[in-house]
Amino acid sequence: MTATAKTSLREQILALPKIELHRHLEGAVRLNTLVEIARQYKIELPAYDPDGLRSYVQITPDSPMDSTHFLSKFDLLRRFYYSQEVIQRVAREAIEDAFADNIKYMELRFTPKALSKLMNFPFDQVVDWVCQAVNAAQQTCDIKVRLIVSMNRHEGIKEGERALQAALAHRSNGVVGIDLAGQEAGYPGTPFFTLFKTAQKAGLGITVHAGEWAGPGNIRDAILQMGAQRIGHGVRVVEDSTIVQLARECGTTFDALSRTARLYSWRGNAVPRSKSAQRATSKADRLPVSSITRCAIWLILALEQQSIPTILPSAISR
Numbered sequence: 001m002t003a004t005a006k007t008s009l010r011e012q013i014l015a016l017p018k019i020e021l022h023r024h025l026e027g028a029v030r031l032n033t034l035v036e037i038a039r040q041y042k043i044e045l046p047a048y049d050p051d052g053l054r055s056y057v058q059i060t061p062d063s064p065m066d067s068t069h070f071l072s073k074f075d076l077l078r079r080f081y082y083s084q085e086v087i088q089r090v091a092r093e094a095i096e097d098a099f100a101d102n103i104k105y106m107e108l109r110f111t112p113k114a115l116s117k118l119m120n121f122p123f124d125q126v127v128d129w130v131c132q133a134v135n136a137a138q139q140t141c142d143i144k145v146r147l148i149v150s151m152n153r154h155e156g157i158k159e160g161e162r163a164l165q166a167a168l169a170h171r172s173n174g175v176v177g178i179d180l181a182g183q184e185a186g187y188p189g190t191p192f193f194t195l196f197k198t199a200q201k202a203g204l205g206i207t208v209h210a211g212e213w214a215g216p217g218n219i220r221d222a223i224l225q226m227g228a229q230r231i232g233h234g235v236r237v238v239e240d241s242t243i244v245q246l247a248r249e250c251g252t253t254f255d256a257l258s259r260t261a262r263l264y265s266w267r268g269n270a271v272p273r274s275k276s277a278q279r280a281t282s283k284a285d286r287l288p289v290s291s292i293t294r295c296a297i298w299l300i301l302a303l304e305q306q307s308i309p310t311i312l313p314s315a316i317s318r
Ligand SMILES: [Zn+2]
Pocket: 022, 024, 181, 209, 232
């Protein structure tokens, strides 16, 4: 394929109407916005321009590829949430950016703990602010957005319970599901089993990050013990055919993004990595950690390999 043809393909993919089911608000902040907020609130940063800041908040081609390094990016990103204004600006811009990428439907996930920690805002308050901003942005952008409230394995069950209560309180405000994320290695899902079953019984959609930084047994737990309808990343499911079969039987789907596929590839496994995807990832400006319009990358991967590397997940929104 010539360079021109590849450029054209990328432009065509970007022009396609898309569905985005796995975008983290905290990983979707514009670099320029970070710089502006830092100046406004006098936040100390290692650099005050987008290019200088990039390596501190974004996975770059030279970054060590491990979960600790990846999650460390979010430590710095948590230092910006000083006010309702900041939280709502970030949420609004995430919707505007998705709209600009021609995404027609998006499920945006966010972690109340991440937004509330700096100023000790109540979880219920930050969830309400995000809902308000997202619902307002939908009035001006032609996009439908539903929200998933996320909690981190490594931050413990108490924080999870607070997140669940806030999610349940805002079901009529756009919240449709809950998610388990964070450090997977060393943090099994066991403490969260009951909480996720409670959420499932209450009618929330369930998605769990599993089988990415730890083995495929976490995917089995997510399906059987937590009621997961969707698995975040989950690329290590290919290591255990019995869990592949379980996922098939339960209709569980996988959000397998290019980053996950690349990490898996770098561990010496079979999932191919795409040079186009790497180039596109390293060029992106708007999404500091996640880096790119993932739908486009996903499609580029699929088209280049001439096979679909994952299953298109079903929407969990109502
Ligand atoms: Zn994720």
